[in-house]
Amino acid sequence: DAGITQSPRHKVTETGTPVTLRCHQTENHRYMYWYRQDPGHGLRLIHYSYGVKDTDKGEVSDGYSVSRSKTEDFLLTLESATSSQTSVYFCAISEGPRAGYGYTFGSGTRLTVV
Amino acid sequence: DQQVKQNSPSLSVQEGRISILNCDYTNSMFDYFLWYKKYPAEGPTFLISISSIKDKNEDGRFTVFLNKSAKHLSLHIVPSQPGDSAVYFCAASAIDSGNTPLVFGKGTRLSVIA
Numbered sequence: 001d002a003g004i005t006q007s008p009r010h011k012v013t014e015t016g017t018p019v020t021l022r023c024h025q026t027e028n029h030r031y032m033y034w035y036r037q038d039p040g041h042g043l044r045l046i047h048y049s050y051g052v053k054d055t056d057k058g059e060v061s062d063g064y065s066v067s068r069s070k071t072e073d074f075l076l077t078l079e080s081a082t083s084s085q086t087s088v089y090f091c092a093i094s095e096g097p098r099a100g101y102g103y104t105f106g107s108g109t110r111l112t113v114v
Numbered sequence: 115d116q117q118v119k120q121n122s123p124s125l126s127v128q129e130g131r132i133s134i135l136n137c138d139y140t141n142s143m144f145d146y147f148l149w150y151k152k153y154p155a156e157g158p159t160f161l162i163s164i165s166s167i168k169d170k171n172e173d174g175r176f177t178v179f180l181n182k183s184a185k186h187l188s189l190h191i192v193p194s195q196p197g198d199s200a201v202y203f204c205a206a207s208a209i210d211s212g213n214t215p216l217v218f219g220k221g222t223r224l225s226v227i228a
Binding site: 031033035040048092103108 | 120216
């Protein structure tokens with residue numbers, strides 16, 4: 001299987017608490033992405049990284065921050081979780097920015113904010 | 115504004131028949147298109163792709179057709195099998211997009227009935 005793992009797989013947290021999701025890869029790919037999947041919205045990009053310490057915002061970045069201090073790890077932090085952030089979060093990796101490189105997705109983290 | 119549109123949220127097809135999933139795009143700079151398949155509780159996986167220099171790409175039971183003038187692509191699955199039941203995402207990438215990630219549609223849920 002592709003070397004990408006997400007942790008935790010499931011999490012329940014309370015409104016207002018900070019939450020960090022981790023994406024770890026063993027492929028040494030430069031590009032990493034965080035998406036959320038919600039019914040009726042498909043896959044929406046939250047943040048992405050094109051190298052260590054190089055990150056940029058996606059279409060739904062409000063309320064989220066990311067960090068990439070080393071190639072293999074890309075962390076997504078919900079600064080103060082809200083019920084609207086209940087979702088399934090997917091991390092993806094890619095060798096290059098162009099679509100031809102393809103994305104490999106992790107298995108997802110199901111986050112419930114109560 | 116959605117750049118990649120999958121206007122059918124769901125599709126139901128009988129086993130053995132053809133499944134046709136449609137995708138429209140608005141950005142004329144898109145030059146590479148992909149289809150991803152997603153089963154419940156798993157991450158999306160790459161299915162098939164097509165470059166804008168082609169109008170058809172075939173891989174076993176799966177064929178993607180591209181109509182650039184109409185800004186439309188479709189995925190044909192023949193014959194459909196129960197194991198094809200999943201959510202299918204269309205995605206696109208633009209020429210000279212730099213680090214810009216793939217743009218995904220909202221997905222179409224395919225149900226293949228035995």
